Amino acid sequence: MTAAAPILTDWHDQAACAGQDTNRWFGRPHQTQSALKACSGCPVRAECLHDALTYEIPGAPRYGIRGGLYGRERNRLPDLPSSATDAIAALRELLATFDERTPEPMTTTPAPALDVPLKAGTGVRLKAVPEDSASLPVGKLLAWGDQHADPTVQDQAARARDALAGLRKRHAADRELVAVTTEAEELRKRLAELEAREAELAPSKPKRKRGSYVRDYDTRTVRAWADANGIECARIGQIPKRVLDAWRAANPAS
Secondary structure: OOOOOOOOOOHHHHOOOOOOOHHHHHOOHHHOHHHHHHHHOOOOHHHHHHHHHHHOOOOOOOOOOEOOEOHHHHHOOOOOOOOHHHHHHHHHHHHHHHOOOOOOOOOOOOOOOOOOEOOOOOOOEOOOOOOOHHHOOHHHHHHHHHOOOOHHHHHHHHHHHHHHHHHHHHHHHHHHHHHHHHHHHHHHHHHHHHHHHHHHHOOOOOOOOOOOOOOOOOHHHHHHHHHHOOOOOOOOOOOOHHHHHHHHHHOOOO
16 A cells, blocks of 8 residues: 655745746646646645645635646635645545646636545545535625634635625615605605695785874974973974873873
8 A cells, every 4th residue: 555645834845836937827728838737747736736725715716727726627626624634635636637637728618516536545535516606695704714724814704794894884874864864855845835834824914004103192282392391302303202201291191
């Protein structure tokens, strides 16, 4: 029985792409044949792929070649064991099935899901996982982010949760504002109707004609009384109030 390959923790330095221009791994499929060839003989191919699957967001676009697989191929990979050692061992078995495959075509047609059994005795079988990450409920996606081993993903989940809470609060406030504005407009309209009806029902007020004021005294009589009593009073114009008050006090009957 062949011994399992050891799991490498410092795999970056042993990667076939170490020291090379990594832009070769991010071109179009027909431009990345040399990158695929380098990956096929890389001693840490499984470690590289496991690193990508650990930190890439499920359902989000995946770019470039990691572990010899295109982004669309990584999206179609099934769930792996939670243990990094078991997961990398399973990936080594799986990657062996890709050695003879043709370059990934540039097409929007979904590729068939993978259902690749591993060698007998491993105790692990990778099952196909449908590409349904886009329809994953927000709550489940946030829960996944909260439990992720990467602190960056946890921080993204926390910020997304805060953003959603802010959106819900603003949405509720805007709905309430619309309701308040609508009700206020209806009240103003109703008040205008009531004021118009009140004006129709109220009795009309008599209009006072200008210059129709009737005096309760005769100016000549008041001036004559003022002269007789030594009270100064102008011969023309309006009689002062002090003179009228004195005349009325002296002549209550008038």
